[in-house]
Amino acid sequence: MNTPSKFAGFALGLAAIFGIAVVLGAAIGPTPDAPADHDTHPAGPAASSGPSPDQLPGGLLVSERGYTLQLDTPRVRPGAEVAVGFRILDAAGLPVTRYERSHDKDLHLIVVRRDMAAFQHVHPRRDASGTWRVPLDLSRAGDYRLFADFTPEGGENLTLGADLRVPGNYDAKVLPAPETAVAVDGYTVTLDGAVIPGQASKVTLSVSRNGRPVTDLQPYLGAYGHLVALRAADLAYLHVHPEGEPGDGSTPAGPGITFSLTAPTSGDYRLFLDFQHKGTVRTAEFTVRVTQSNPGAETPPAQVGEQPGHGH
Structure with a gap:
């Protein structure tokens, strides 16, 4: 074969290989190092790194x-x-x-x-x-x-x-220790329920006065109580929902008020319960220590407000 024929055959071979590569590239898509089309990226804050605000x-x-x-x-x-x-x-x-x-x-x-x-x-x-x-x-x-x-x-x-x-003299306070009962203006409020991080957990706060259960709580903000929960480490605000509502025929006016609470992580939380009785709204405050449950353990998870390892 003469020299021109050899070069022609070589060129045809390269063209065939290049054509196959183009077809495979289209089928497989861009390599990891290839920049993606900018039109596919969201614009603005949603494009920033880190967890989504929805999370x-x-x-x-x-x-x-x-x-x-x-x-x-x-x-x-x-x-x-x-x-x-x-x-x-x-x-x-x-x-x-x-x-x-x-x-x-x-x-x-x-x-x-x-x-x-x-x-x-x-x-x-x-x-x-x-x-x-x-x-x-x-x-x-x-x-x-x-x-x-x-x-x-x-x-x-x-x-x-x-x-x-x-501004002024900041008298910073230490977070109070966890407890399951607090007193406010002659009332005692007790807290019961197990909180598991990352799960919706039921907690019940019960109101008594002079040792007797209060069964005539008055509606406040569409419920018999309003609960705010904050994570102590960063003041993350948790959404808390009361169960039932006044006048629904099944929710009693005390002594217990039940809420669904989701603590996203382990750690200390501060709970603030607003309740109304005899025309006055009062606030009971609790520190709750939430610990990760151990699925392999035979003992139940710690009760809300309890130190780990302590029972009733």
Whole structure:
């Protein structure tokens, strides 16, 4: 075979190999090192690394799903009745003015100092411009976390969080030890139920007075009690739902109020129960230590508020 013929055959062979490679590449797709089409990537915050906001407990973010909690100011002077204002902004940066009612209110504001020594559950008033205002007891200096729990009209429930600083001498407190009974204004509230991290767990808080069960609790926020749960390590806000409602024909007015609580991880949590009796709302506070259950163990998981290894 002459030289030109050899080169022609070689070129034809290369073309055939290249054609096969193209077909295989189209079938298999790009190699791991090849950049993907930019049009397939989500834009904006959703494209960032880390867990999706939908996987996080509430209150850890100031902005989520296009909504933002905007305080008038991040710093206020201490006082017994400090006027605090804020807005919920939508994705366009405009104040939200239409909400879905939840537990008898358009918005619930939870205020707690970061050492959880000062807790308030209040319901601000909204003006026509979409600004919420409320007087808060900020007589104790420190850093506070504000949680706005709301449902925008046509949307899903959200809890956004923002920090508010109150300057002065900060008398930080140690988290109280876990216990299953606390006293408040002559009432005793006991807590019972096993909490397993990552699972919906039933807890019951029972109210008594002078050693007798209270069976005439009054409705508060559409239930016989309202429970807020915060993770001590980072103040993650947990969604807690009461079982039943007043007037449904099956939910008693005490002494026990049962809730479904999901603790995402092991660790210490602080529970705040608001209940109403004889026209006054009181708050019972508990520290709960949640530990990971051992499926191979023969002993039951620790009771809520119990030190590991301790029984009733």
